Amino acid sequence: MAKIELKDVRKVYHGGVEAVKGVSLSVEDGAFVVLVGPSGCGKSTLLRMVAGLESISSGTIAIGDRVVNELEPAERDIAMVFQNYALYPHMTVRKNLEYGLKNRKMASGEIARRVDEAAKMLEIGALLDRRPGQLSGGQRQRVAMGRALVREPAAFLFDEPLSNLDAKLRVQMRAEIRRLQRRLKTTSLYVTHDQLEAMTLADTLVVLNAGRIEQAGSPMEVYERPASLFVATFIGSPAMNLLPLGAGGIAGLTAPDGLLSGAGPAKTLGIRPEHMRLADGEAPRPGEMRFDLTVTGVEVVGAESFVYGTLPEGGPEVAVRVAGYSHVEPGTRLAAAADPAYLHRFDRETGRRI
Amino acid sequence: MQKAVFPNRVLPYLLLAPQVAITIVFFYWPASQALYQSMLKEDPFGLKSKFVGLQNFTQVLGNPDYLNSVRVTVVFSVSTAVLAMALALFLATAAEKVVRGKGFYRTMLIWPYAVAPAVAGLLFLFMFNPSMGTFAYLLRDAGYRWNPLLDGDQAMLLVVVAAAWKQISYNFLFFVAALQSVPRSLIEAAAIDGASSTKRFWTIVFPLIAPTTFFLLVVNTVYAFFDTFGIIDAVTGGGPAQATQTLVYKVYNDGFVNLDLGGSAAQSVILMAIVIALTAIQFRYVEKRVHYA
Amino acid sequence: MIEKPGIGRPLAHVVLVLGVLVVAFPIYYTFIASTQSLTTILRPPLPLTPGDQIAANYGEALFGGIGRIGGVAVTTLLFNTLVMALGIALGKIFISILSAFAVVFFRFPLRMVFFWLIFVTLMLPVEVRILPTYKVMVDLGMIDTYAGLILPLIASATATLLFRQFFMTIPSELVEAARIDGAGPLRFLRDILLPLSKTNIAALFVILFIYGWTQYLWPLLVTNDNQMNTIVIALKKMVSFADADTPWHMVMVTSILAILPPVLVVVLMQRWFVRGLVESEK
Numbered sequence A: 001m002a003k004i005e006l007k008d009v010r011k012v013y014h015g016g017v018e019a020v021k022g023v024s025l026s027v028e029d030g031a032f033v034v035l036v037g038p039s040g041c042g043k044s045t046l047l048r049m050v051a052g053l054e055s056i057s058s059g060t061i062a063i064g065d066r067v068v069n070e071l072e073p074a075e076r077d078i079a080m081v082f083q084n085y086a087l088y089p090h091m092t093v094r095k096n097l098e099y100g101l102k103n104r105k106m107a108s109g110e111i112a113r114r115v116d117e118a119a120k121m122l123e124i125g126a127l128l129d130r131r132p133g134q135l136s137g138g139q140r141q142r143v144a145m146g147r148a149l150v151r152e153p154a155a156f157l158f159d160e161p162l163s164n165l166d167a168k169l170r171v172q173m174r175a176e177i178r179r180l181q182r183r184l185k186t187t188s189l190y191v192t193h194d195q196l197e198a199m200t201l202a203d204t205l206v207v208l209n210a211g212r213i214e215q216a217g218s219p220m221e222v223y224e225r226p227a228s229l230f231v232a233t234f235i236g237s238p239a240m241n242l243l244p245l246g247a248g249g250i251a252g253l254t255a256p257d258g259l260l261s262g263a264g265p266a267k268t269l270g271i272r273p274e275h276m277r278l279a280d281g282e283a284p285r286p287g288e289m290r291f292d293l294t295v296t297g298v299e300v301v302g303a304e305s306f307v308y309g310t311l312p313e314g315g316p317e318v319a320v321r322v323a324g325y326s327h328v329e330p331g332t333r334l335a336a337a338a339d340p341a342y343l344h345r346f347d348r349e350t351g352r353r354i
Numbered sequence B: 001m002q003k004a005v006f007p008n009r010v011l012p013y014l015l016l017a018p019q020v021a022i023t024i025v026f027f028y029w030p031a032s033q034a035l036y037q038s039m040l041k042e043d044p045f046g047l048k049s050k051f052v053g054l055q056n057f058t059q060v061l062g063n064p065d066y067l068n069s070v071r072v073t074v075v076f077s078v079s080t081a082v083l084a085m086a087l088a089l090f091l092a093t094a095a096e097k098v099v100r101g102k103g104f105y106r107t108m109l110i111w112p113y114a115v116a117p118a119v120a121g122l123l124f125l126f127m128f129n130p131s132m133g134t135f136a137y138l139l140r141d142a143g144y145r146w147n148p149l150l151d152g153d154q155a156m157l158l159v160v161v162a163a164a165w166k167q168i169s170y171n172f173l174f175f176v177a178a179l180q181s182v183p184r185s186l187i188e189a190a191a192i193d194g195a196s197s198t199k200r201f202w203t204i205v206f207p208l209i210a211p212t213t214f215f216l217l218v219v220n221t222v223y224a225f226f227d228t229f230g231i232i233d234a235v236t237g238g239g240p241a242q243a244t245q246t247l248v249y250k251v252y253n254d255g256f257v258n259l260d261l262g263g264s265a266a267q268s269v270i271l272m273a274i275v276i277a278l279t280a281i282q283f284r285y286v287e288k289r290v291h292y293a
Numbered sequence C: 001m002i003e004k005p006g007i008g009r010p011l012a013h014v015v016l017v018l019g020v021l022v023v024a025f026p027i028y029y030t031f032i033a034s035t036q037s038l039t040t041i042l043r044p045p046l047p048l049t050p051g052d053q054i055a056a057n058y059g060e061a062l063f064g065g066i067g068r069i070g071g072v073a074v075t076t077l078l079f080n081t082l083v084m085a086l087g088i089a090l091g092k093i094f095i096s097i098l099s100a101f102a103v104v105f106f107r108f109p110l111r112m113v114f115f116w117l118i119f120v121t122l123m124l125p126v127e128v129r130i131l132p133t134y135k136v137m138v139d140l141g142m143i144d145t146y147a148g149l150i151l152p153l154i155a156s157a158t159a160t161l162l163f164r165q166f167f168m169t170i171p172s173e174l175v176e177a178a179r180i181d182g183a184g185p186l187r188f189l190r191d192i193l194l195p196l197s198k199t200n201i202a203a204l205f206v207i208l209f210i211y212g213w214t215q216y217l218w219p220l221l222v223t224n225d226n227q228m229n230t231i232v233i234a235l236k237k238m239v240s241f242a243d244a245d246t247p248w249h250m251v252m253v254t255s256i257l258a259i260l261p262p263v264l265v266v267v268l269m270q271r272w273f274v275r276g277l278v279e280s281e282k
């Protein structure tokens, strides 16, 4: 069990790609930290630097009290779960689990104890004598987890461990990983590009973009107070509605006095679809914003629907969440409303939250 | 994604050392010696040698014996390749058709691959030896004047047959693999279009296995160039009257029997150039195969 | 299947049976000849069924008749050939695995230079540089030694390329998982890479064994002492005399003995052999 401390970590690959551009991050002992971000933003690179699989161009990484920059992966007291599991294909499940322990010259009684315990925890006891080729994807995933568990390391590193599973299994394993981590309280660093996975797993969510941290915080914090336009659009589905604010306000949007004016830099307003509602036929309520929309389409998800519409004069498209099934025809003009309390404001130049 | 690697600095050199050492001692050293030798001329007593530039090459290339050897090699290689490949393809298409006994036929057809060329040569010599070979006897009985020890064309025929016999196995295996990789759906589509079985073969199957055919052509040519030394030495010794003296045989003969070091070295260098050209062709083809796939 | 089970398939069987007859005949015929007395052989045509001299001929070849192959027992010749074939096969596999391992799993200065250094040898069989290689052997005092028979034929790139190709298909994550599991390069090689290469090694072994066993020109050059001859060379020497003196029945027995081991290897290890051949030569 240990804390992981990254200080101004950079990675420049051969050939000059700067994949990580100065990341400082502190992962508390026992915390579950999820790195999320679009493809190519440097998540894997960062994780692999912590693992020791990638050299660190500058900055320091400490695990526990040790700076590990120069240590071999095996000396860092970490375990890693890979996207493609990377099980040794010629070894049985038991051998796969044992391999890392044997290499550390652990006593065989202790090895057996740990393997049995991990097998029980992951319910793979019946599979111990099979080879990876004889397992289903989900079972392989469990074995890969088991290989990390038996090591009882200071930290777990996960690189998109669930993305090779089908949707249902993914949800199931997600819950299981969370349960296991709560129980073992092992510091975990988890990489994913699936924001749902990120939101549900994380104690701390770290949003990466182009090699930099955009925001770090609890999932709800990140969701409710996105620090930048990037985070605002990356977290949440459908994405937050963005409304560039012009000098004369926004066409088709009526808002309480003073809401749309005000000095300062050019702004973009944001509001999440679930904070809007269809208000057709209703009288305007005081203090509310009203949108004049032309419907462009409807997406029925099941328990909820999203109505998409555009503001007049070529204005932006916005999504409105509607409970249940919505049957509005495209082309219909209707009104939508929202409470200004849920409005986010961003500096359009810097993208930062105001 | 780049390959994950180990960070060691010295170990890779140690791992490479055995092969590099052997390659340098037994490959680069002799090859450079050949280059060097090819530009020297020894006096008749082998005591002194002097630098003569490209003279050995001009001499070799102007020598009618050498040109004869080139002709012999071309005739021998082409005949061997064509014969071995045609028979193998014929057998492979038959093997594609049968359902039962595939394994048995394959087992029976791959033997010759394991027979040393020199031994293969001996077997054919034994069967066709004019004095006691059974086939020579049968041929003579049929009124044919069979004597490969005196008749150059017959000698050539004999080594070609022996060399082709040994190569059938190899070609057969490759053709079978190639035929298996022809998509059945294509053949079925052609069948639905009403193409006859022969027509299907020539218009669909044959073009699709062309890469393999071409590859085998190169391999068979290289085989006929180099691996058949044993056959020729056993069956004809290059005779009669140099009728079966291939280029490799001549390198050996001039170097070890006639002790013409410079000439032999020059021939070695020319041979190297030929092999490099053949290999380059083969590599171009390998690239092509990627396009087919 | 498109072919109606009409004429096509029986015809194919006929073709194959004929093919097998043609291909197998020389070997069968050799076997027949090896069971006949010399007198029968010298009076063609030879019968198509085995003769009665089988015990006598093979007995003499294996246990008596040392005089006929330059004073060397057949068992010595077979042993020499076996040493050469095994030495070439195992030696090549050994050095190739190491160098392919180095080239694929490490990054170091001059890596590609070494790779090309080895790669170029792909193109040049020993036959094209016999005379200078022979001189090198003389200079190194390796004439009439097993090392002289084996080492020059090990210097070739095919096996290295094959292993390199295979190693490149190993997923990176496997290496990384092993590193995290505390395996250094040599342990990774032993515990993971070699077990995964088993079929490739077996396939290559068959091909190289055949290659080594059937060598002719090279052993002809580097062995002067009859005691160091391989069986193929000895066979050839048996018939280099004047025709009438050739003990053909013994030649045929020795031929069978020379053919048998590699044929057995090919037939018994057929699965690997076919795989190795069709895959390695690409």
Ligand SMILES: Nc1ncnc2c1ncn2[C@@H]1O[C@H](COP(=O)(O)OP(=O)(O)OP(=O)(O)O)[C@@H](O)[C@H]1O
Residues within 6 Å of the ligand: A013, A014, A015, A017, A018, A019, A037, A038, A039, A040, A041, A042, A043, A044, A045, A046, A193, B001, B002
């Ligand atoms: N070995 C390498 N050499 C050079 N550039 C690399 C290397 N590995 C990754 N990169 C580059 O570094 C950047 C970050 O890559 P990284 O693999 O960390 O992204 P990622 O966030 O994990 O993306 P994904 O979600 O697709 O896995 C990318 O631009 C990538 O092209």
Ligand SMILES: [Mg+2]
Residues within 6 Å of the ligand: A043, A044, A045
């Ligand atoms: Mg990644």
